[in-house]
Amino acid sequence: MRIVVKVGTSTLTYENGKLNLEIMEKLVRQIANLLNRGEEVVLVTSGAIGAGMGKLNLKEKPKTIPEKQSLAAIGQGLLIEIYEKFFNEYGKITAQVLLTKEDFSDRRRYLNVSYTLSNLLKWGVVPIINENDTVTVDEIKIGDNDTLAALLASLVEADILIILTDIDGLYDKDPRIYKEAKIIEVVEEFSDELFKIAGSAGTKRGTGGMYTKIQAAKICWNSGVKMIIANGKIDNVLNQIANGEKIGTTFLPMKKPISSRKVWIAFNAKVSGRLFIDEGAAKAIIKHGKSLLPSGVVKTEGDYDVGDCVAVVDHQEKEIARGLINYSSEEVEKIKGCKTHEIEKILGYKYYDEVIHRDNLVILERGEKFGS
Numbered sequence: 001m002r003i004v005v006k007v008g009t010s011t012l013t014y015e016n017g018k019l020n021l022e023i024m025e026k027l028v029r030q031i032a033n034l035l036n037r038g039e040e041v042v043l044v045t046s047g048a049i050g051a052g053m054g055k056l057n058l059k060e061k062p063k064t065i066p067e068k069q070s071l072a073a074i075g076q077g078l079l080i081e082i083y084e085k086f087f088n089e090y091g092k093i094t095a096q097v098l099l100t101k102e103d104f105s106d107r108r109r110y111l112n113v114s115y116t117l118s119n120l121l122k123w124g125v126v127p128i129i130n131e132n133d134t135v136t137v138d139e140i141k142i143g144d145n146d147t148l149a150a151l152l153a154s155l156v157e158a159d160i161l162i163i164l165t166d167i168d169g170l171y172d173k174d175p176r177i178y179k180e181a182k183i184i185e186v187v188e189e190f191s192d193e194l195f196k197i198a199g200s201a202g203t204k205r206g207t208g209g210m211y212t213k214i215q216a217a218k219i220c221w222n223s224g225v226k227m228i229i230a231n232g233k234i235d236n237v238l239n240q241i242a243n244g245e246k247i248g249t250t251f252l253p254m255k256k257p258i259s260s261r262k263v264w265i266a267f268n269a270k271v272s273g274r275l276f277i278d279e280g281a282a283k284a285i286i287k288h289g290k291s292l293l294p295s296g297v298v299k300t301e302g303d304y305d306v307g308d309c310v311a312v313v314d315h316q317e318k319e320i321a322r323g324l325i326n327y328s329s330e331e332v333e334k335i336k337g338c339k340t341h342e343i344e345k346i347l348g349y350k351y352y353d354e355v356i357h358r359d360n361l362v363i364l365e366r367g368e369k370f371g372s
Ligand SMILES: Nc1ncnc2c1ncn2[C@@H]1O[C@H](COP(=O)(O)OP(=O)(O)O)[C@@H](O)[C@H]1O
Pocket: 007, 008, 009, 010, 011, 046, 164, 165, 166, 167, 169, 170, 171, 172, 173, 174, 175, 176, 197, 198, 199, 200, 201, 202, 203, 205, 206, 207, 208, 209, 210
């Protein structure tokens, strides 16, 4: 079994920002044991900024980017040093991998990451992954490790993503506000409605709270990866999950997940522009699985080239699909609203009949993404 384990800052650090060595040691021991059982494990760890704060005795997370990036640089080294020490005790080898959004959005880099991780796993090494906070600024940032872990789980085609946090799972209401909140044991079918019950981070140290975990669940659901949110403080939590015991909240994957290429288009590719389409075209691509023809395009926005990823927007300005486009923005500007047989007359050439072929189109209806 291939398992991605994500552990959050709220679990790894004490309120004073210092690392919780006991939790880290138990986590490493459990992962080492999973390896001994023959499982493959990728560890996505937060805590660099938190550990940096602890080291400098800062009580509040600083607001400026250079301060946060400096803290990440200080804390990341510390984190890895401790993980290495503990994994060494169990004779396991680790590899630090720091990623940015571009490693996911650039298809070549994406595939390279995938080959390297596959190789590390083949060698029985535990890749320890975090976002490269020291070099990423907002525009090229994934921003939270729940999403990063889900993208990775999809990339390595994991069987399961386990998100360890400081609460027992997803509650039907934010439990800090509602005392009567109940834990949800299983989510069989992902729905965007789930975002409504998600509150923000539980501690000043965490990022994103349940919202980003639900975002992660959406990626996993579409990619065919099971996801579990569980409390990182439960004894032997990873082994219990690997044994199939019911713990926390389980999100089952979609029965017919979308292909890995379409997952990449939907969740990883950089969106370079927007195509506004009419109601007829929206119906044709959503209900009948058709390609997008120039006749349905009403307006184009952004500067994109052939092969770039664009968002497809309906008459209510709702993003309903994403796809790789067959024409540049300048060409689409000229052929929008035209019949396919007119393309050649207008441009003097024709690459394709379709603006986006259905094989390169992922539908995002009601926020859910489906396709073949
Ligand atoms: N519906 C909900 N169910 C469970 N926890 C929630 C919910 N809404 C908000 N939370 C908060 O999310 C927190 C976990 O997210 P976060 O603090 O970002 O942890 P981590 O550092 O592990 O990512 C919980 O401690 C809880 O207070």
